[in-house]
Amino acid sequence: MSIPDINVNLEDGGLGVVPPNSTGLHVKIGVAAAGPESEIIAISGPSSAKQFGKGPLVRALSDAFAEGTSNMYVIRATADIDGTVSAVEKTGTGTGSVSVSGKPTDEIQVELQIVTSGGLNQATFTLAIDGQAPTAPITVPITGSYELPDSGLTITFTPAGDTPENSFKANDKYAFSATAPQMSTTSLVNALDLVLESEYPYEFIHIVGPSTPAVWTLFDSKLAAVQEDGKFVFGICETRDINKGETIDQYVKAMLDQAANFSSILVSVVTSGISKADFLNGKEDERNPAGIIVGRVAQIPVHRSAGRVLDGALSATELRPAGIKKAHIIALDNARYTTVRRYDGIQGIYCTNFRMMAPTGSDYLYGERTRVMLKAARLVRAAALLQEQNEIPFDDATGNIDFTPMENLLTAALNPMLNAEEITKARVVIKPEQNILAGEPMKAVIRITPxxxxxxxxxEIGFENPFGGAN
Structure with a gap:
């Protein structure tokens, strides 16, 4: 017999608190010139991107910041494929030569112009980098070697042996370019495994930099595999840029060929291009629009199209590649790529459609449909997980299993999406004749209306005459 007392039991779950919201949180995987490598780094605001120096990853961060995103996770992947340096194109009469060597840290375009004629330690030159204004004149070093700042490249001036004073003539020009380093498939897999096996909350992963259908297929298989562990996330990839000497029609045809044999409801691929001013350094350059589209997606509710005009234009100034027309964009959109476009009558550049590379006839042709379904899957799994190995309720009157509490639980799990108007209706049906006492899994059918x-x-617009009726 116990002594008299007041017993208070603490009940949990009455407030309907939902699991932590990962909507909009995403992971960027790419290469950069500096910063921690092969680690998951939390980024909050533009200042935290400075640790990565420069490179494709930093540009993608800049684009996301430009669209208003502030919180992301970043993995600086191992850049184990070196960038390439083009041949130097010379225009002028100087008898000397200019060459470039090294491993580029990022893509770059350089025009070197001789200002004062002469040889080593005499001639002067300016540098115009990525279309920016030329630098102040720089004296050709006596060693002949000039390290291009923050580029990983060294410019070598080689004078003419017989007449060094004629080596570099005023107005001579030397132009060259370099591509950014890339991550190999092995490096990408290591980064993907790192984030997919982590406990960090996020909604999607953005692979920064050009990728191929082989990478898209690998990405899709990785994303599908982790669903077995209850991780419902999607991914965004980028195509390559147009090649030098390739026409816009050839480029679009190549993109259509790449898309022809790939499908996925979990992977979106962004193609074509834009020109925009970099949010971090102000330089205008060309790039894939994935960065700004990802930034827009991260800022809007899961049910909303990234192409909604009411949300305003994207932070871009021009469509690229040069010469791209509406017909090209339509063809790429029909091939299930995510692209950008202009509208006649309003200013700015907008997302055409946030596409998934889903097969024809799929429910998941658009990214907002995939986002809605994956969020619903996360919510109902979190609710059902709390009932894992819980006792099965019975109806005292009939002695049968009572699935009503489970139906109510799973339905309530979707209430946050209903309340936020991300979906219009949800229903859960659990058939009563299931023999779960014999070890069969309980099967629930969940349907949501997007x-x-x-x-x-x-x-249809036309004239009408209010006075034209019969007398």
């Missing part, structure tokens, strides 16, 4: 979006409209 929100719609205006995509194509037909507007």
């Amino acid at each position: 929100r719609g979006a205006y995509r194509d409209m037909e507007l």
Whole structure:
């Protein structure tokens, strides 16, 4: 017999608190010139991107910041494929030569112009980098070697042996370019495994830099595999840029060929290009639009199209590659790529459609559909997980298993999406005749109705005469 007392039991779950919200949080995987390598780094604001120096990863961060994103995770992958340096193109009459060597830390375009004629330690030159204004004149070093700052490249001036004073003539020009280093498939897999096996909350992964259908297929298989462990995330990739000497029609045809044999409801691939001012350093250059599209996706609700005009134009100034036309964009959109476009009558550049590379007829042709379904999957799994190995309730009146509490639990798990108007309806059905006492899994059918979006409209306009009726 116990002594008299007041017993208070603490009940949990009455407030309907939902699991931590990962909506919009994403991971960027790419190469950069500095910073911790092969680690998951939390980024909050533009200042924290400075630790990575420069490179494709930093540009992608800049683009996300430009769209208003502030919180991300970053993995600086191992850059185990060196960038390439082009041949130097000379215009002028000087008898000397200029060459470039080294491993580029990032893509770069350089125009070197001789200002004062002469040889080593006499001639002067300016540098125009990535289309920016030329530098102040620099004296050709007596050693003949000039390290291009923060580029990994060394410019070597070789004078003419017989007449060194004629080596470099005023107005001579030397132009060259370099590509950024890249990560190999092995490096990418290591980074993907690192983030997919982590406990960090995130909604999607952005692989920064050009990739091929082989990478998209690998990415898709990785994302599908982790669903077995309850991780419901999607991915965004980028295509290559247009090659030097390749026409816009050849480029679009190559992209269509790449898309022809790939499909995935978990992978979006962004193609074509933009020109924009870098958010971090102000330099205008060309790049894949994935960075700004990812930034937009991270800022909007899961059910909303990244192409919604009401959300404003993207932070870009021009469409690229040069010469791209509406017909090209339509072809790429029909091939299930995510692209950017202009509208006649309004200023700015907008996302055409946030596409998934889903097969024809799929429910997941658009990224917002995939986002909605993956969020719903995360919510119902989190709710059901709390009932794992819990006792099965019975109906005292009939002696049968009572699935009503489980139906109510799974339905309530989707209430946050209903309340936020991310979906319009949700229902859960659990058939009563299941023999779970014999060890069979309980099967619940969950159906949600998504929100719609205006995509194509037909507007009929004409005159009418209010006085034209019969007398």
